[in-house]
Amino acid sequence: MKSEFNGEKYKLASVRQKSWGKKLISELMVRGSERILDLGCGDGVLTAELAKLVPDGLAVGIDASESMIRTARKDHAAPNLRFELHDINAIDFELQFDLVFSNATLHWIKDHGRLLKRVFKNLKPGGSARFQFAGEGNCSRLIKVVREVMSAEDYSGCFHGFDWPWYMPSVEEYRKLVASVPFAESRVWSENADTYFESEEVMTKWIDQPSLVPFLACIAQRDRRSFRDAVVEQMVAETQQDDGTYFETFRRINVLARK
Numbered sequence: 404m405k406s407e408f409n410g411e412k413y414k415l416a417s418v419r420q421k422s423w424g425k426k427l428i429s430e431l432m433v434r435g436s437e438r439i440l441d442l443g444c445g446d447g448v449l450t451a452e453l454a455k456l457v458p459d460g461l462a463v464g465i466d467a468s469e470s471m472i473r474t475a476r477k478d479h480a481a482p483n484l485r486f487e488l489h490d491i492n493a494i495d496f497e498l499q500f501d502l503v504f505s506n507a508t509l510h511w512i513k514d515h516g517r518l519l520k521r522v523f524k525n526l527k528p529g530g531s532a533r534f535q536f537a538g539e540g541n542c543s544r545l546i547k548v549v550r551e552v553m554s555a556e557d558y559s560g561c562f563h564g565f566d567w568p569w570y571m572p573s574v575e576e577y578r579k580l581v582a583s584v585p586f587a588e589s590r591v592w593s594e595n596a597d598t599y600f601e602s603e604e605v606m607t608k609w610i611d612q613p614s615l616v617p618f619l620a621c622i623a624q625r626d627r628r629s630f631r632d633a634v635v636e637q638m639v640a641e642t643q644q645d646d647g648t649y650f651e652t653f654r655r656i657n658v659l660a661r662k
């Protein structure tokens with residue numbers, strides 16, 4: 404991964420991601436002895452929750468960001484909890500898992516055909532995958548604003564050959580992909596999680612970490628602040644509501660599949 408996240412800043416900027424993830428976890432049916440793999444564990448908060456559900460099992464959180472893994476290891480320790488620096492694109496564990504879980508991460512992965520095959524391979528027979536990630540229509544304001552600022556004269560030279568960081572499929576497209584893997588049963592559905600940020604400060608924290616990370620990586624250090632400020636200024640103008648909140652679309656894809 405070319406861009407780098409900041410685990411400590413992410414902790415302060417991820418209230419929404421955490422609440423989506425905790426809801427997913429609250430709906431899991433586990434006995435307590437399962438092995439769980441958490442793809443893109445970030446600061447480890449959700450992986451630690453998963454570990455509590457399986458006192459006789461194991462929860463392994465993987466992430467490609469050194470900073471995230473450092474924060475996760477610092478903040479969370481339990482005998483049945485492990486954090487590993489690992490690229491999701493390269494998962495190939497000897498261990499097989501009862502559950503492969505992922506929250507607010509898989510839109511950073513571009514090749515989901517390969518991902519789903521590898522997840523299938525890393526599941527025990529009867530094991531399940533439970534994902535939630537961004538789908539079509541997610542962050543429509545931010546994406547429009549970022550594209551506009553990227554094409555401004557000051558920055559357009561920075562993005563030659565830029566690999567757009569996110570894959571946000573429609574639910575129909577994703578259903579087809581899941582159907583191409585021999586799961587015994589699967590369900591793919593969309594969810595509207597549109598959000599009114601309560602203040603400019605809260606929205607800005609989310610813009611800074613993690614959303615702008617891959618874009619800033621393309622810009623010379625001296626110009627990063629002005630790029631970021633231009634995005635924040637335009638986002639405030641585009642999203643401010645009469646009651647002082649800031650609106651953004653959050654559209655999620657949910658996946659539940661059993662091997």
Ligand SMILES: C[S@@+](CC[C@H](N)C(=O)[O-])C[C@H]1O[C@@H](n2cnc3c(N)ncnc32)[C@H](O)[C@@H]1O
Nearest residue numbers: 420443444445466467468490491506507508511
């Ligand atoms: C928005 S955070 C979500 C973290 C956590 N799941 C949560 O819900 O709070 C997305 C995470 O995906 C990780 N990530 C992105 N691409 C990755 C990749 N190719 N391999 C592993 N981790 C990746 C990032 O480092 C980041 O920690």
